[in-house]
Amino acid sequence: MQVVQIKFRGISAVEVLVTISVLAILSTIGFVSYSSFVSKNVLDKSAKSVMAFVEETRLQSIASKNGERFGVHFEADGLTRFPGGTFVLSLFCQIQATFCIRWMPMFP
Numbered sequence: 001m002q003v004v005q006i007k008f009r010g011i012s013a014v015e016v017l018v019t020i021s022v023l024a025i026l027s028t029i030g031f032v033s034y035s036s037f038v039s040k041n042v043l044d045k046s047a048k049s050v051m052a053f054v055e056e057t058r059l060q061s062i063a064s065k066n067g068e069r070f071g072v073h074f075e076a077d078g079l080t081r082f083p084g085g086t087f088v089l090s091l092f093c094q095i096q097a098t099f100c101i102r103w104m105p106m107f108p
Contacts, residue, residue: 011047050079 039048054072060081061070073087080087 030093053081 055070055072061068064070068083069085071082071085071087073082
């Protein structure tokens with residue numbers, strides 16, 4: 001009867017380095033893809049919110065019983081819905097929140 005001898009070999013340093021570098025490359029690609037996906041979703045969500053706000057203002061103008069018009073003022077940090085045809089930033093608009101509705105984008 002023959003005795004079978006099994007030799008166990010360890011892992012070399014080169015194999016460990018290759019494995020780590022492949023994992024690092026894959027995780028970098030995954031991180032870049034994920035961050036671009038998140039940025040695109042934030043932009044899409046903000047664009048849809050702006051479109052909904054403008055559409056709501058349009059419908060409010062159409063539905064007004066006494067022919068009152070409403071407008072939307074675009075700013076860098078948000079939107080303002082105001083009554084009338086011309087936007088004038090005044091103390092009245094800042095105090096009377098029922099007349100001028102402010103929309104602020106939600107960024108994470």
